[in-house]
Amino acid sequence: MTETCPVQDLYTPAYFKDPYPALTRLRDAGPVHRVERPDGLTVWLITRYAEARAALGDPRLSMDGDVVQKALGAFAYGYLDPENEAPHTLLSSDPPDHTRLRRLVNRTFTARRVQALRPRVQELMDGLLDALGPDATHADLIEAVAAPLPIAVICELLGVPPEDYDSFKLWTTAMFVLPADVGDGMSPTDAIRDLRRYFSELIAAKRAERPEATQGATGTEESGDLLSALIAVRDTDEGRLSEHELVSMAVQLLIAGHETTVNGIGNAVLNLLRHPDQLAALRADPALLPRAVDELLRFEGPLETAVLRVATEPIPLDDQVIPAGGLVKVVLAAANRDPERFAAPDTLDITRQKEGHLQFGHGIHNCLGAFLARMETEIAISSLLRRYPGLSLAVPDDGIRWREIAILRSLKELPVTLTGPVSALTIIEAPERTSPAGTGCSPDGA
Numbered sequence: 001m002t003e004t005c006p007v008q009d010l011y012t013p014a015y016f017k018d019p020y021p022a023l024t025r026l027r028d029a030g031p032v033h034r035v036e037r038p039d040g041l042t043v044w045l046i047t048r049y050a051e052a053r054a055a056l057g058d059p060r061l062s063m064d065g066d067v068v069q070k071a072l073g074a075f076a077y078g079y080l081d082p083e084n085e086a087p088h089t090l091l092s093s094d095p096p097d098h099t100r101l102r103r104l105v106n107r108t109f110t111a112r113r114v115q116a117l118r119p120r121v122q123e124l125m126d127g128l129l130d131a132l133g134p135d136a137t138h139a140d141l142i143e144a145v146a147a148p149l150p151i152a153v154i155c156e157l158l159g160v161p162p163e164d165y166d167s168f169k170l171w172t173t174a175m176f177v178l179p180a181d182v183g184d185g186m187s188p189t190d191a192i193r194d195l196r197r198y199f200s201e202l203i204a205a206k207r208a209e210r211p212e213a214t215q216g217a218t219g220t221e222e223s224g225d226l227l228s229a230l231i232a233v234r235d236t237d238e239g240r241l242s243e244h245e246l247v248s249m250a251v252q253l254l255i256a257g258h259e260t261t262v263n264g265i266g267n268a269v270l271n272l273l274r275h276p277d278q279l280a281a282l283r284a285d286p287a288l289l290p291r292a293v294d295e296l297l298r299f300e301g302p303l304e305t306a307v308l309r310v311a312t313e314p315i316p317l318d319d320q321v322i323p324a325g326g327l328v329k330v331v332l333a334a335a336n337r338d339p340e341r342f343a344a345p346d347t348l349d350i351t352r353q354k355e356g357h358l359q360f361g362h363g364i365h366n367c368l369g370a371f372l373a374r375m376e377t378e379i380a381i382s383s384l385l386r387r388y389p390g391l392s393l394a395v396p397d398d399g400i401r402w403r404e405i406a407i408l409r410s411l412k413e414l415p416v417t418l419t420g421p422v423s424a425l426t427i428i429e430a431p432e433r434t435s436p437a438g439t440g441c442s443p444d445g446a
Contacts (some may be wrong), residue, residue, distance in 0.1 A: 016404045023334040032317045041075045052335035057363025061309035065092035071310040089252040109231035113370045125383045141414040146265040154257030159225025169339050172259050176405050200251040244306045261373050263302030266411040267378045273393050275348045292350035293377050298336045298357035299348045305407045306330040388418045
């Protein structure tokens with residue numbers, strides 16, 4: 001008989017402030033745990049690195065929208081679109097549909113297209129820091145940098161007009177609101193409805209403005225925006241991408257390219273400021289920046305858990321069996337601190353040689369936007385440290401506040417002092433990546 005793991009240590013205010021002690025206890029107790037969440041939903045949590053990596057690539061764990069919808073039952077709130085149709089995107093499909101969709105997006109969302117954005121990302125970042133003004137002494141880096149930079153980048157990549165950026169911030173934030181917290185605000189279902197309506201209208205407008213883009217195009221051009229390239233794929237061969245999939249893909253790319261990168265930048269800067277020895281090491285050797293970003297993602301990445309999966313058959317794991325229909329979550333935050341994989345896993349070490357964290361997923365669902373996420377984070381960190389060599393936290397460590405969202409590791413704000421004693425004057429530049437280490441981050445299913 002499988003015992004349900006007690007949840008008194010999970011999903012509490014103390015847990016959201018610092019989940020790692022509770023996750024360490026879970027991981028130490030075993031690689032898989034049956035947990036009943038406060039809302040009554042039962043899920044299986046996988047906490048150790050080896051089992052987590054295997055689960056992320058296990059074809060017996062389905063991400064298909066219809067399968068997940070059926071397994072969630074009454075808990076499917078916020079999962080379905082307003083037409084009560086399960087989404088079918090890279091995040092909610094299995095082969096062969098996933099293979100088809102991934103191949104189409106890979107043809108348009110290329111490393112070359114992303115690399116071409118680097119000067120523009122730097123320009124956007126410089127503009128955000130300029131907007132703080134020369135006399136600014138304090139700022140909330142989430143509001144000033146971490147939130148507006150990714151939304152501007154993904155919107156430019158997709159071809160979304162700048163005047164609509166604020167609406168996207170509202171919609172993407174609402175996507176992660178729990179039913180009990182909606183109140184008079186926007187619900188996830190409202191946000192999905194508005195996003196789908198917006199992209200349906202934008203796609204129609206792009207077709208009307210550039211009819212040649214949908215006639216005879218191959219969808220492989222790297223000039224123009226990503227959404228126009230996907231429209232070209234849709235309109236030149238209807239069998240490869242349905243209209244529903246086109247709209248759903250646009251919604252997914254927006255959310256994946258924004259929310260997780262916001263959290264990734266915020267968490268990275270926070271942890272550098274919390275660890276002055278590591279910050280000093282980075283200033284002393286700016287060439288460490290790419291490695292530092294990977295270590296910061298491992299140490300406290302933007303995703304606490306991977307996207308929900310469903311067992312399509314009984315799966316033995318350790319001394320337990322996940323039943324067919326069981327809902328499974330891979331706990332990335334626990335796996336990425338597994339001492340069996342990483343030496344001194346609770347220590348931030350930007351010189352760490354061994355890579356292989358799971359923040360960007362594994363297998364066929366590895367993160368499509370990893371290269372973009374890394375690039376944005378590198379540019380954000382290098383620009384902040386170059387502009388504000390005395391950057392420091394403006395509140396005590398216990399004053400840092402986190403959003404209470406189980407899937408994300410997400411700061412409410414990041415108050416900093418922009419001026420202060422300068423420990424080193426090394427100029428930190430974001431190095432150009434000549435080839436992707438992965439191809440802004442919500443894993444295509446991590």
